[in-house]
Amino acid sequence: MGELSKKIGEHGERVVRSFLDIIGWSGAQEGESLTCSEPDKHQRKKGTVRNTHGIDLFYSSKSQLQDYTLDNVIISVKYTSNAYPVNPRTIFKAHIKDLAQTVECFMCSELRADNNESYEMTGINSACDTGVLFWLTNDKSSDQDVISKVSSVQLDSELEFGAIHVVDNSKASFIYDSISYAKNRYKDSKVYFHYAFGSSNYNDPDIKKYGSILPVEYLTSNILPFRLVNNDSGKVKFCISCSENFSEESISRLISLASDVSLEFTTDFVFLFPDYDPLDHESIVKKAIRLLQEKSNNVEISVFSYENDFRGLINER
Incomplete structure (x- = not known):
């Protein structure tokens, strides 16, 4: 079961990477790992601390919609062979929580500092850190528009992030x-x-x-x-x-x-x-x-x- 899950996950990342190439986001880094800056707050199970966050894909480029701004995009890929759940709210909240916590730790990470430094001589004076959740399914008969079902979900007030964009089958x-x-x-x-x-x-x-x-x-x-x-x-x-x-x-x-x-x-x-x-x-x-x-x-x-x-x-x- 674990081997199948890994295979599906790897397939999903390949699909998303190909999609990123189509929208001009070539060269996205993959497999980055961050040190968790809030090990107790971000714990997955009660009584355990969290040490790291994994980033599926990371993309960065100069913004064309904000003056002198660098866009840092932290990408989470959730890909399944099954249809979207009939009631997707619980899984959606879990996906958003995981990504939001990753974005929070990215904001004080060496990865961010090193990446921003590489743009120092380009005139950029600020950075916008944005999460993108690709929640996709390989099931072609699945309800394609899952975003409309979760648009009214109340997220945990403790989550700290600027913006997260969600791309489902319909949007992709x-x-x-x-x-x-x-x-x-x-x-x-x-x-x-x-x-x-x-x-x-x-x-x-x-x-x-x-x-x-x-x-x-x-x-x-x-x-x-x-x-x-x-x-x-x-x-x-x-x-x-x-x-x-x-x-x-x-x-x-x-x-x-x-x-x-x-x-x-x-x-x-x-x-x-x-x-x-x-x-x-x-x-x-x-x-x-x-x-x-x-x-x-x-x-x-x-x-x-x-x-x-x-x-x-x-x-x-």
Whole structure:
């Protein structure tokens, strides 16, 4: 039983490492061990002390959403061959507790100090330590969206951490399918993540407007923004993939967002939904385009399903 559990765990880490490569998080360190700074507080069993915390994967890069900030990402991989439990709250709380305690000890660890020091000459003056829980199952018939079932869970008040992002089958599929669809449909273009600009990343001159690394904040977003840059002409399309089902409200909201964000560099928009069907939805899209073109001329809009099957072969604008 222990051998099988180890095999499943190793398989899960390979799956997550491949996923990290897709989102630009290449070179993540694995198998790091931290000295526990709170051996009594972090004990697993009553009456025993905890000496160490294991980190499945550790990734670090300059933030593109926060000025002069280093993102340190502590990754926990929980992978199972079974379906998600019907009531996942207890297991979820245990997973979060374990990761939160690891993040707490990471904040005063040599690993953090050494890693931050390696960025000292880059202008970075602060670090953000974030936990990411990949809670995935190999069971394809399993309820894919487990996050919605645990969103109201009350965590232990003694836990100390800044932020933890949870990626389940549904969220991982959304990110993977969106990136794969964009790359397969637009083979003549480079697919980059678009980095939103605001008051938090306005002053740092080294922050880019787009790039190949997915910001950690995007992991649990319901939308993913891309720039599709043609290899020959350099022409740019602005693409937004949305995990919500298509509706008149959702397409209108995304068109408004896209026009606000991207009219300075393109008027060519692409929107992706999981369930877009031109037979049912094309008239809604045409209405939204007409309303936008009353404000802006020469706007091009395409809408597709990133989960398309053969029925999407006639997928139109």
